[in-house]
Amino acid sequence: MRSIQQTQHNALYALTNTIGSVQEHVYTSRQVSEIIYDPQNPFTLHLLLPFLQQLGHQPRWQLWLSPERRLNRYWINSLGLPENKTIGLNSVSTESGIEMMEKALRSGNFSSVIAWLPAMSMTLKERLNQAAKEGDCYGFILQPLPMLQNSLLHNDLFSKSHWH
Template identity: 80%
Template sequence: MRSIQQARPNASYTLTSEMGTAPKHIYTSSQVSEIVYDPQNPFTLHLLLPFLQQLSHQPRWQLWLSSERRLNRYWINSLGLPENKTIGLNAVSTENTIEMMEKALRSGNFSSVIAWLPAISPDIKQRLNQAAKEGDCYGFILQSLPVLQSSLLHNDMFSKTHWH
């Protein structure tokens, strides 16, 4: 078995194959993921944190896009992310956020682009995935459950369960 070290413009990975056979695993580092979370229980976002911390070791930036939230430097430091390689931009609209995300993903300047967006169409997700592949970047779309729906889920769950 041999290891082949291959370098892409912004990332490196290893393909392992046996002599004379095709590679068993091909690692694709570019993709866009949608993460739906409950704003009253932000634990889901902490599942993303180790991945973002690992990406912060790359020489590239991390970009956070939001039309509603302002990036807090104290919060970034408390998460263990490097303040000096983190950029937060406020977008005017959903369309503007999508456009900014697509350009940032494609640029190759970022290891990850994180954006708060509502549900997006399959066509937009496909465009973002293509941009992420071109820029060798990860994209994360954070979508909060509507407060009413979140409230109903919690009430339903706790009303039918008895905790002792």
């Protein structure tokens, strides 16, 4: 348990420093991050939690885009996120999810937009990054590990590599 608390403390320290730099409007080249996680080990998502909790202090909303599930208010409260500033929307398709995320990032109404989306092209990633910069918003694309593996296999990356 101590290592989990220490990891969360370290993540909070690093993310708080990042937030401080945002307040000074010093940006890194990326506003949208992809987080690849193992659905069997949900701890990875908890590393994002301190950052989202810190962003919850802003007057803007947090948006969660999910392809199949509704946002559970009990879960939101248990994570320490502001229920009154958290919105959950379901996207019907990957295309609508990407479009919804881009519009939300660009709007300036959200401190963060979190979406479950599959791996995407660099062109789409750049569009989302540009939208996040315009809206002064953070975006997080959550991808379960099997989706990434399927994408890599589909793109035939493994057959082009030589493993020794």
